[in-house]
Amino acid sequence: MPARSIIALVLLFALSCLSPAPVAASQASDERALREFYDLEEGKRLYGQYCAFCHGERGKGKAYNQVSPPPPDLTDPAVQRKSDADLAMVIHEGEQGTAMGAWKWTLSEKEKRNVLLYLRSLAR
Numbered sequence: 001m002p003a004r005s006i007i008a009l010v011l012l013f014a015l016s017c018l019s020p021a022p023v024a025a026s027q028a029s030d031e032r033a034l035r036e037f038y039d040l041e042e043g044k045r046l047y048g049q050y051c052a053f054c055h056g057e058r059g060k061g062k063a064y065n066q067v068s069p070p071p072p073d074l075t076d077p078a079v080q081r082k083s084d085a086d087l088a089m090v091i092h093e094g095e096q097g098t099a100m101g102a103w104k105w106t107l108s109e110k111e112k113r114n115v116l117l118y119l120r121s122l123a124r
């Protein structure tokens with residue numbers, strides 16, 4: 001391989017390492033974008049129907065702590081720091097081996113987004 005293409009490859013690799021971090025940080029939650037398309041009231045209703053039993057009316061967790069691990073406090077910064085994509089994935093797939101089930105068969109894409117929007121609103 002000629003030296004020039006090796007240099008190009010090294011540069012490409014360096015760039016691909018650099019770019020993801022700042023993007024992830026700035027996209028932790030794009031709540032304004034979520035709000036434009038989704039419906040907080042519906043999120044609140046769905047949350048009350050499906051999630052409050054374990055996570056508590058206001059998301060503070062410990063509503064149903066007969067399970068191990070117990071439901072986390074969803075308003076905790078450790079949870080809220082996670083990206084919309086990460087939280088949406090947990091809601092979609094659940095957490096294997098825990099009481100957190102998958103909601104992909106119950107909630108539509110839009111309903112999951114509405115619930116996520118409601119989760120974001122609980123943090124304040």
Ligand code: HEC
Pocket residue numbers: 047050051052053054055064067069070071072074078079082087090091095098099100101103115116
């Ligand atoms: C039967 C109890 C139960 C119900 C109902 C439930 N969860 Fe959970 N949830 C849990 C538990 C337990 C965990 C912790 C899983 C773990 O520790 O990995 C969890 C974790 C989560 C997390 C991940 C937090 C993190 O730090 O990544 C999110 C987000 C979440 N739940 C949202 C929801 C939403 C939204 C609903 C309703 C659609 C819901 N949960 C319904 C028990 C429940």
